Amino acid sequence: MNLFIPFFIFLASSAILCHSCNSEFDPRCGDPFDPFSIGQVNCSYLNPLEHMPDLEPTLCRKTVQKVYGKIRVIRGCGYITDERDDKQCVKRSGTHDVFAWYCACTTDLCNAASTDKLININKLISGIMLLILSIVFPKLL
Numbered sequence: 001m002n003l004f005i006p007f008f009i010f011l012a013s014s015a016i017l018c019h020s021c022n023s024e025f026d027p028r029c030g031d032p033f034d035p036f037s038i039g040q041v042n043c044s045y046l047n048p049l050e051h052m053p054d055l056e057p058t059l060c061r062k063t064v065q066k067v068y069g070k071i072r073v074i075r076g077c078g079y080i081t082d083e084r085d086d087k088q089c090v091k092r093s094g095t096h097d098v099f100a101w102y103c104a105c106t107t108d109l110c111n112a113a114s115t116d117k118l119i120n121i122n123k124l125i126s127g128i129m130l131l132i133l134s135i136v137f138p139k140l141l
Contacts, residue, residue: 015044016077017108018060023073030073031064035112043077055079060111064101075111078104 020041021029028037043057057077065072081104089103105111 015042016058016060016106017042018057018077019075019109019111020077021073021075023071029075030071031114033073033075033112033114035109038075040109041077046077049079052079059104059106060109062103062105062111062113066097066099068097 017040019029019033019035019038021038023030026038028034043060046057049055057079059078059081061074061076061078063074065074089101091099091101093099103111
């Protein structure tokens with residue numbers, strides 16, 4: 001029984017489900033977002049990236065781009081982690097009225113949230129998981 005739970009946790013962490021859409025082609029992908037009308041993807045079933053064939057997707061991303069005043073929201077799987085993942089979103093600015101806001105998260109379907117709520121949802125889920133683990137395995141923590 002003691003080996004079963006860690007094995008289950010490993011299996012659950014090896015695949016992640018993310019919303020996958022682009023508001024350029026589907027306006028329902030933008031903010032406000034309706035997660036019940038947009039498709040989901042199991043990121044572990046995606047084909048490997050041609051330029052990074054050894055990497056597997058381990059997180060969900062939400063990107064908000066503003067180019068010449070037009071806003072586009074892109075939701076999908078992410079491959080490269082960053083020390084800021086699950087802690088804060090990153091804003092990048094360019095010339096000619098271009099900016100992008102990147103958020104990453106590591107729980108299923110976490111890229112449904114609006115950019116400012118994404119961080120708080122991940123903290124809440126992590127806290128609940130720690131509470132459950134401390135109740136189930138009080139001697140381990």
